[in-house]
Amino acid sequence: MPNPWLYRLLPFLNWFPMSPRAVRGDLIAGLSVAMVLIPQGMAYAALAGLPVVYGLYASAVPVIVATLWGSSRFLHTGPTAMLSLLSAAAVAPFAVLGTERFIEISVMLALLVGLLRLGLGVFRMNVIMNFVSQPVIVGFTNAAALIIGLSLLNTFLNVPRTSSGSFLVDLWHVVEQIGQAHPLTLLIGLGALAILVVGQKINKRIPWVLVVVVLGTLLSAAIGFERKAETRLDAIDAPEVIRTLEAWDQGNRRLTEIAAQLTELNAQLDTLRHRGDFDAQLEARLLELQHTQKELRKDVNELRAESHAIRLSPVPGTGSGETTRWRLAQEGDSFYRPEAIRQGQLILSGGGKVVGEVPRGLPSFSVPHFDLELMLALLPAALVMALIGFMEATSISRALAAQTREKIDGNQELIGQGLANIAGSFFQSYTVSGSFSRSAVAFRSGAQSGLFAIVSALTAMLAMLFLTPYLYHLPQAVLAAIVMSAVFGLIDFRSLFKAWQVNRADAVAGALTFAVTLYAAPDLAGGVIVGVLAATFLFLVGTVKPRSEIQGLRQDGVLAGAITHDLAPISDRFVVLRFDASLVFMNVAHFEEAVLDALSRFPRAEALLVLGDSINRLDASGAEKLRALTADLKKTGVTLMFSGLKRPVRRAFERAGLVEVLGEDNLLSSKYQAICVLKERYAGEVPVQASQEAEPGRNGPV
Template identity: 30%
Template sequence: MKQFFPILSWLPNYKRDYLSNDLFAGLTVGVMLIPQGMAYALIAGLPPVYGLYASVVPQIIYAIFGTSRQLSVAPVAMDSLLVATGVSVLATEGTDAYVTFAIMLALFMGIAQFSLGLIRMGFITNLLSKPVISGFTSAAALIIGLNQLKYLLGIDVARGHEIHKVLASAFEKIGEVHWLTLIIGLAGIAFIKLSKRLSSKLPGALIAVVVGILVVFALGLDEKGVSVVRDIPQGLPAFIIPNVSWELVEKLLPLSLTIAVVAYMEAFSVAKAIESKRRNYKVMPNQELIALGAANIVGSLFQSYPVTGGFSRSAVNEQAGAQTPLASIISAVLVALTLLFLTPLFYHLPHAILAAIIMVAVSGLIDTKYVLTLWKTNKVELGLLLATALVTLTFGMVPGIVSGIILSVLILLFKAANPHMALLGRVNGFSEYRNLKRFDDLETWDELMIVRVDVPFVFVNIQTIKERIINEALKRDEKLKFVILDAASVVHMDATGIIGVRDLIESLKEKEITLLFAEVIGPVRDALYKNDLVNIKSGETFFLTTDDAVKYCLSEEVEASRTKLALQTNA
């Protein structure tokens, strides 16, 4: 029960000393979440109140099922843009159908995550390498930021996931900028950034919201063209049972699976980062999928759109001293009280302030330091990062993440198909062997060649391995009698690898060269025995160390013992 309901592991052992920390952290995150939730709803193309709806029930459900003590589950910028990208194709923004699709997307996304958790697919984050994540996240941050130009400049800029179209639309209408709106937005950006520098605990976004409301109300700026939020429905979200149809499933399933993986990736990476600081609990990947899935499923029944763990909120929650998920429950209660009693106060909230909150939040997602690191250390991975970012910026977020995964797999296959191999020589006076290309003055012999292969023998690389060994053997004169394979790094042989080794043995045998194995691990020896590549009774095929194999080849009895070698094939 504790594994499926982690709340049972911390609630019965709750200490009174935790309450003050959880209360402070919960109130801090709740205050942060009110303007942030409304702002992220705008990214998703939804009325601001849906950002508050998505900040209540999902937090409570995650507190019951989640294994992270500090993860804050609510709307986030990246997933909000994915929602807008997918749903805008199905319905017009601002319509009831658009809202319905967004809520149904949360339901399907939750079902996908919950199902993946039950079948223990928590390892799927391994599909996304760091360069892909960085490129995708940085591009998404740019898209999100530029999509706020409509609210920051006060003009009708086209919104979308293709960045060149957004910029072209903004340049076309640059002469129509509403200067009062721009001044409010820039002042909001400057204030939020300044407050962050002064103190990470200062609720700069909320203060900017309050000041923005007061300025617009006092000066009547909404009557002078400044766009404001206006009426926000008062009260808690109603419980609604969705009307699911097969047509709806066909439309939303591909997008829901994409968001499910991206959202899990984001939440799990944040949770693991915080876990490494705390070290008094363990984040379980499969349970996290179940928890996020449950949060989205139940949340969708209360008009929530897709949610996940947020970078900035979770960091603030941890820094504010949250000890248990009770902090998230307190945050949810604060948002609920806001919905019940305070929504009329947001009537004069300028959209420019919400745009400022979004722009500041996503600016931290652009990781220029990692780009510089890859420039110095790994140009191939840098190319992967830039390619992912370029596709995301040009064609959209879903093509961007998919292309990043495909490129990662292709690079992995290319590296696997071209494995690292080394010709070895013995260090003078020692029994150690090193790469001839990296070390000087190593001892070598005309009658034997030592090869180290640093990968498993599998279908993707066996032909390359075989050809390199044979080609290197052909470069030697007729004195070459032995090839010693240092197989310490060969941890596996598949069926194609076995066939390749058989061909290698036969090809070398035709040239009167014997293949010996050194430092072979048990499973690989078993594979060679089972496939009759060696005689199980032979003591002159496998050697405990490479040096043992060399000593055998150089011994005076080698000519006689060669006839007993059991490197035989089924042929």
């Protein structure tokens, strides 16, 4: 008999035995997924602010580890758009985009996310996702999809994008530069996007992502899409241009100096803190440098945008055996724009941006950088990434499991995702999660087990060894189109409208999540936190003031709401009240108000029956309130009664001594038995209207 603990420790043993047909299906599915994985990985790495090769690194070891220790046969783990954007947003405050420090922190963040997911899985905390309502998830996903897609607009236009710390401000700056867009880049990007969107509708089995990569690379190489030139500032015959470019160069150098000073200063402060010392001057210097860096970054962004607007053309007659000189482009001239400047050397671009040189070879084993203070600073973002990544993975797994009747273990999936990120961080991978698009490809291609994911990872490794030189001419606009086509399909406002029809409080929480996420971007964690808090608050409001309604009898003898169904009350000698909530500390005050309000509407009433079939729990506060309320009502000649109490609630009444307080004959098994008892006690009564002061009513939900 198989050892259940062994299968829990090594869940991939459930794949075996495998038939030749199953192996063949996994091989085909794995190759099909790899055709999507490789270009997607590069695209998502660029979105994360990393060189594209890191997307290939994230497509290797993490994919294998996740499928070996996960619970779903069809879930494919690796780079995803959502976590790539979250990773870039989390790391951006601590390092300059694309630098070695940025890469170092991105890998360390993957380790932290992995540890959090592993801990949640080991301690069986997947229930934590129950605190995130579906409208909140939808609101966040819609906002994140818009942010991801629109953040690549500058790549489509081939214009610089500022990094002010506000997504909406940066987006507006990009929109202002539409007039400077590179037409061919825009054409290639839109063409790739059109092929991806239309192709998916024509035939989903064709790897259209690979198609646009191959076509885009061949076209780029054939037409010389990338046109580069390099020159010195003194070779430009335009003093005003030189001044702008010199200011840009000086700003970049100053930013590099400040970054080095901050690194050194943080190291000194870390040493002091470990010794338990404190240096006020160093702390003040740190704050001063951080403020200077922030302000200088704004100035450099403006200079970069100003420099991009400059059009330079080679001076006729130069460049043949002598240094090419440059002047401001005139009408009809072929021109170049300043793209970057380093130590007085200006790099000019007359075409579009391509991926460029991609390092060949597999990722080497390397222990991630470990900085406890920085990890603590990254912890809130890492926790949100861990939960959102898990939400992505489980939603995909459950959607596919619903079609195959596969049993999914959420905690085991957390363990698999956690181990994938931890192992990946030792092989230069950034944060990964489950991918809906690649999992769907695997399912459609006939995958039978997690072996398909291993095949896809091995194929990605072969690409790293042999194919990277052929990726040089791949236009970055094609990668942007791949991301856009993936994320725009996630936008779903219809679900929020449906939520409004079902429960407006849920819809409000979802809309608030959407708005806050969009406003606070690129800090996406705030939107989720606000959404969860809003949903929780609105739920508590509904719990504190639940629905209650005085009942009447329909012609067929069924109890129903008096106002809802326009019914006359049963009698003026007793009142029947429905209370749709448990009797707990949060709503016992409202229960008392509902009882007193009902009695005030029927001043001759001698009994009040509470329909107990909607009461699921009684706590100490509820018991004390019932004890006091029963005593107060007895003094006024009113008997409090309950009907249809569930067995756990009835036992709680007994343990609290409420049976003796209320009286055994006032706790009846069903509401219809209770009505019969009440009619016998108050025989001869006929239905009458309530007092003129108030009509029979209800306290509705807030």
